[in-house]
Amino acid sequence: MTKILLATENFPYGRGEKSFVLPELTRLAKDYDVTVISHADERQMTEGQRENRLPAGVHLVTHPRPRFTRRDKLRALFGFLTDADGREEIREILRGKKQKRTRFYQSLSFYAQMLADRKILKKSGLLSGEEEIVYYSFWYDYYCYSMVRERKKYPGVRIVARTHGRDLYHGRVPGDRQPFRAQMERGMDGIAFTCAYGRDYYDRSVRSERFPAEKLHVCRLGTAQASRYMPAYSGGEWMLVSCSNVIPLKRIERIIDGLSLIGEQPICWTHIGDGESMEAVKAYAKRKLWKKGNIRYVFTGFLEDAAAWYKENQVDCFITTSATEGGCPVSIQEAMSYGIPVIGTAVGGITEMLDGNGVLLSEDPEAEEVAEAIRTIFRMSGEELDGIKGRSLVLWREMFDKEKCYRKMRNVLNGLYKIGDDKNVVY
DSSP: OOEEEEEESSTTBSSTTHHHHHHHHHHHHHHSEEEEEEOOOHHHHHHSOBOOOOOTTOEEEEOOOOOOOHHHHHHHHHHHHHSHHHHHHHHHHHHSSSOHHHHHHHHHHHHHHHHHHHHHHHHHOOOOSSSOEEEEESSSSHHHHHHHHHGGGOTTOEEEEEEOSTTTOGGGSGGGOOTTHHHHHTTOSEEEESSHHHHHHHHHHTOOTTSOGGGEEEOOOOBOOOSSOOOOOOSSSEEEEEESOOSGGGOHHHHHHHHTTOOSSOEEEEEEBOOTTHHHHHHHHHHHHTTOTTEEEEEEEOOTTHHHHHHHSOOSEEEOOOSOOSSOOHHHHHHHHTTOOEEEESSGGGGGTOSSSEEEEOSSOOHHHHHHHHHHHHTSOHHHHHHHHHHHHHHHHHHTBHHHHHHHHHHHHHTOOOOSOOSSOOO
16 A cells, blocks of 8 residues: 655644645545654644544654754754755845845745754654655645655655645745745655645746646645535525634624625624634624624634534525635635535635635725625525525535545546646546
């Protein structure tokens, strides 16, 4: 059985990656001998919550995110300045016209983390050279680069990485430039993107000329089939739901602003999730909506299984006003699987999720635009509503069915991918 080394950021520690990694890991465990390599730091491993329900047969090893002594930093700096990859990186930075100092330190930090992780990888015994191995990096990060460097000793190892948002778009890191991408590409067998938007961005703005575009694949994460088809609105209070981390990038205040302009129609808005801005958002909702007799709101906080919430509750529309999305949000996929209309901003992969199944907002909508989108949905006739609900489910079946998405990713891992436009094609 082929061995998969699945490199994660911190899974199974913490809860940030769980909803993305665990469903795919469950399927991988049926087809491969899987070892998860977690890069959680020491604090996450000792203080964070751990997922103990790993699929049967899955092994776990930890390669903690490195901490550096002064000597480590000096050694990394010397290597960065003398290594062929480091010199190539410096030349590329110097050719740029902005933020050269920030980019230098960003690349140096990335290189230092690679060196430390590669040292651990060498000692781990995971690479025997005698068996077929696929190194599947769930993020296009420093530990993927360490495997690319170590691969020279193990030419039979295949390397495939996913890339999402903060490890994909230049604007998501200090210096507005992702480090060492050309050097990493030389050792990659494939790069998987969670949306066509991300693949197109990489092809246009990141990919080096020497790296074949045929190695870029759209492999959406996908979600499980819903347990029911959401009943249609039957009158009375209209149920609006959002689901995300409560952080500035999600711009939950925009939903509140839109609701503040809605008159007469009784609406209950429920937000699922928590985060650093929770108290500020709650205070904002109270300030903006306390006089609105027709608007009721509920903050559930974090739910272990947000999709299961839909089994017991009526939902008439899902909404997100996020400022950015790296891929196709799983929260929207889950809503679509229940046949729920969607309102979303025209950012990232959301643009390919909305096609006759809701309202696509502008990238940076004002309160009135959000309010009008909400009105558009709840004013629809029963026939119109049936049409967009059915369209949500059809799109989910075409693009986000978990089993179909997994089969595509498995073919990429095995090197059995097909060349061509795979925007909506799953093998």
